[in-house]
Structure formats: structure tokens, C-alpha cells
Amino acid sequence: MNPLLQCKTLGQSIWLDYIRRSLLQSGELARLLAEDGISGVTSNPAIFEKAIGGSDDYDAALAAAIGAGERDPQRLFEQLAIADIRAAADVLSPVYRETHGADGYVSLEVSPRLAMDEDATVREAQRLWQAVQRPNLMIKVPGTPAGIAALRRLTAQGINVNVTLLFARAAYRAVAQAYIDGLEDHAAQGGDPSRVASVASFFVSRIDTALDAEIERRAESTPEDAAALRALAGRIAIANAKLAYQDARQIYAQPRWGALAARGAGPQRLLWASTGTKNPAYSDVLYVEALIGPGTVNTLPPATLDAFRDHGRARVTLTEDVDQAQAVFAELARLRLPLDALTERLVEDGIRLFADAEQKLLAAVAAKRDALLQRAGSRGE
Structure with missing residues (x-):
């Protein structure tokens, strides 16, 4: 069987970490749903920057918008973006209906410039939710303290949220708590959880990309620990994810959650992101094969999706070797590797990278706008 479809039978949803107008208009996304069981789509500013700035897919729509008088790049x-998100949501709507709202979502991110502003994040999420008008939309907010507070407020309002840029287990636990708090608030206000x-x-x-570099630096400066340090390379990110999954199982086994589940609430699923392999020394499906388990999502960029379809192996692995994952963290502590500081930096880096992509995107839109206006002017329109 297609290993992507096997993941579905094992209880894991596979989403596509990619969007582009040609994917939607060509029927390719519909084909991925039918043949590979893809059941969701994620987007971010970097994905839209490549899609809009790096193709002519959007030129006709841009020309029409400019012709109608719009000039502002944002x-x-x-x-x-909203047209693409609506189109993707419509392609995914049969999955949403068939799973009774458990799956079939597409994500749209609030501006990364608002990552540290709770109120602005809430306002932007509300505005995008109203603009898209699709029940299978998820608004992406960052896992900063401001984003986590916004998650609770948005959940209380019945808005679906994808919390992004989570690297630390403590941050994940805070996010799960905010989701449960928000659902309780929603139910208290008469909403249907x-x-x-x-x-x-x-x-x-x-995480592995950053820590592997730190491991090598430390191994060279402290040769007495070199073997122990290098034994951790490529193992920390998977151990971190497996222990986060154990955290989730504990959180959703509590009586407090049981009261919400009795009213039909579904748990906030862990979604594995950044699952494309960065280190060529590692398997190109490492972060897919090692993190398969029920009640989770893995969002894959196209190259990783193709690789896993071609030579991936699907079996439940999330609950395997949990003791080894704990041993990895014991070694991290013994060797004083700076995981907490590193995960904080990765959140900051992620926000900065998305903000940079947003700036490049708006600059590309402005450049295309100017070229289209110049062309129209030369024709005397």
C-alpha cells in the first residue's frame, strides 16, 4: 500500500505544506487527496513568497485587481492569498464533512510582525476569519506568550487555530492548556466545543540542525566528551517530539478534558512541522517515519511527500523507545547542552525568517504591480 495511505489507517493525517494557484487550478490538490489521502494544507509567508514572487500564476489576478483600482501591496x-485559501478549503471540504470536522483544514497565518502583540494578533485573526468565510480554515498564530494568550481568546470565540513555531515541550504544554481554557470559555458562553x-x-x-552544530563545536573544544556528544547528533529532535506526544497523552487523559470530550470536543492534535530533512547525511524521510502515531498530523513539503510515497515505511513509531528518548534528555542535561536557550532562539529566528519572507513577498507584489501599470501605460490604457 502507498505508505501515505498507510499513515491514514494508523490514525495520522498527512497534510501538504505548500500552496500555489496552479496546484489548485490544475486539479493536482484534488488528485493528492484522492490518491494519497492528503487531508489538509498549511501555508506561511515563505510559501506564498515563493508562489507569488516566483511564478506568473497570479499575474492575471493581479492585473484584474490593479485594473479595479487597488494599489496597496498588502x-x-x-x-x-484569500482566493487561494478559499479554493483549497473548498477542495478539502469533502474531507471536512466526511470526518465531521476532525480533518480537512487549510491554514492562513497572521502577519509575523504581530507575533509579540496579543491584541493585534486577535484582531488580525478575527479579520482573516471573517474574510475567508470557510469553516475548515485554521488561523495560524505563533507560539509566543502573546500568541498563546491569543489562542485562548480565539478558541473561546469558536475560531480554529493552528499554533506554529513550537520547539519546546514547555511551550507545547502551555499551548494545550490555553486551548482547553479557551474551549471551556467557549462552552461557558453557550458555544459548541x-x-x-x-x-x-x-x-x-x-532542532537537530541547530543542536548538531552546537554538538560539533563542543566536541572539538571538549574532546573528553566528544564521543558522548556526537552520539546525540540527529537524535534530539525526535526524542523531543516523542516526549511531547507523551505530554499530550497525559494532558488529554485528565478528568478536566473528559468533561469537554463528553460534549464532543476534540483534542488539539500535535502537528509535526519542519519535517523535511536538512542534513544530507540523514534519511530524507527520517522525520516522517519516526513520528507516526494516532491522533497526530504531519505536514510535508512536496519533496518529502514524494520521497515518503516512494520509499517510506509506515508503522506506529511515536510510542516506541520512549525510554531512549528520556535517556537522550538525561544526556543533554549531563552534558549541559543549551536546549532551552536554543529553542527560544529558534522561535525568534522563525519569526524573523517569516517576517523577512513577508517583506520579500510585498516587494515582489509591488514590483509586479509597477510592471503591470507600466505595461498598461505604454498601451495607453
């Missing part, structure tokens, strides 16, 4: 981008969904996007490969 509003031009939003018109394009069964109609609210959320995922917690827990990033994987970036």
Missing part, C-alpha cells in the same frame, strides 16, 4: 497580496478544532505545530528538523 491588500493585493491578501486578495490573492465540538465545532472548534486546533493543532499545535511542533517543529522538528530545525
Whole structure:
């Protein structure tokens, strides 16, 4: 069987970490749903920057918007992005209906410039939710303290949220708590908790990329610990994710959650993000094969999706070797590797990278706008 479809039978949803207008208009996304069981789509500013700035897929729509009088790059981008998100949501709507709202979502991110501003994040999320008008939309907010506070407020309002840029287990636990708090608030206000969904996007490969570099630096400066340090290379991110999954199992086994579950609420699923392998020395499906388990999501960029379809092996692995994952963390502590400081830096880096991508995106939209206006002017339009 196609290993992507096997993941589905094992209880894990596979989402596509990619969006582009040609993917939607060509029927390719619909084909991925039918043949590979893809059941969701995630987007971010970097993905839209490549899609809009690196293709001519959007030129006709841009020309139409400019012809209607729009000039602002931010509003031009939003018109394009919202059209794509709506189209993706419509392709995914059969999955949403068939799973009774458990799956079939597409994510749209608030501006990374608002990552440290709770109120602005809430306002932006509300505005995007109203603009898209699809029940299978998830609004992406960052896992900063401000984003976590916004998650509770948005969940209380019945808005689906994808919390992104999670690297630390402590941050994940805070996110799960905020989701439960928000659902309780929603129910207390007369809302139906069964109609609210959320995922917690827990990033994987970036942890190994950063810590492997630190391990090598430390190994060279402290040769007496070199062997022990290098034995941890490529193992920390998976151990971190497996222990976060254990955290989730404990959280959703509590009586407090049981009261919400009795009213039809669904748990906030862990979503494995950044699952494309960065180190060529590692398997290109390492972060897919090692993190398969029920009640989770893995969002894959196209290259990783293709690789896993071609030569991936699907079996439940999330609950394997948990004792080894704990041993990895014991070694981390013994060797004083700075995981906490590193995960904080990775959140900051992620926000900065998305903000940079947003700036590049708006600059590309502005450049295309100017070229289209110049072309129209030369024709005397």
C-alpha cells in the first residue's frame, strides 16, 4: 500500500505544506487527496513568497485587481492569498464533512510582525476569519506568550487555530492548556466545543540542525566528551517530539478534558512541522517515519511527500523507545547542552525568517504591480 495511505489507517493525517494557484487550478490538490489521502494544507509567508514572487500564476489576478483600482501591496497580496485559501478549503471540504470536522483544514497565518502583540494578533485573526468565510480554515498564530494568550481568546470565540513555531515541550504544554481554557470559555458562553478544532505545530528538523552544530563545536573544544556528544547528533529532535506526544497523552487523559470530550470536543492534535530533512547525511524521510502515531498530523513539503510515497515505511513509531528518548534528555542535561536557550532562539529566528519572507513577498507584489501599470501605460490604457 502507498505508505501515505498507510499513515491514514494508523490514525495520522498527512497534510501538504505548500500552496500555489496552479496546484489548485490544475486539479493536482484534488488528485493528492484522492490518491494519497492528503487531508489538509498549511501555508506561511515563505510559501506564498515563493508562489507569488516566483511564478506568473497570479499575474492575471493581479492585473484584474490593479485594473479595479487597488494599489496597496498588502491588500493585493491578501486578495490573492484569500482566493487561494478559499479554493483549497473548498477542495478539502469533502474531507471536512466526511470526518465531521476532525480533518480537512487549510491554514492562513497572521502577519509575523504581530507575533509579540496579543491584541493585534486577535484582531488580525478575527479579520482573516471573517474574510475567508470557510469553516475548515485554521488561523495560524505563533507560539509566543502573546500568541498563546491569543489562542485562548480565539478558541473561546469558536475560531480554529493552528499554533506554529513550537520547539519546546514547555511551550507545547502551555499551548494545550490555553486551548482547553479557551474551549471551556467557549462552552461557558453557550458555544459548541465540538465545532472548534486546533493543532499545535511542533517543529522538528530545525532542532537537530541547530543542536548538531552546537554538538560539533563542543566536541572539538571538549574532546573528553566528544564521543558522548556526537552520539546525540540527529537524535534530539525526535526524542523531543516523542516526549511531547507523551505530554499530550497525559494532558488529554485528565478528568478536566473528559468533561469537554463528553460534549464532543476534540483534542488539539500535535502537528509535526519542519519535517523535511536538512542534513544530507540523514534519511530524507527520517522525520516522517519516526513520528507516526494516532491522533497526530504531519505536514510535508512536496519533496518529502514524494520521497515518503516512494520509499517510506509506515508503522506506529511515536510510542516506541520512549525510554531512549528520556535517556537522550538525561544526556543533554549531563552534558549541559543549551536546549532551552536554543529553542527560544529558534522561535525568534522563525519569526524573523517569516517576517523577512513577508517583506520579500510585498516587494515582489509591488514590483509586479509597477510592471503591470507600466505595461498598461505604454498601451495607453
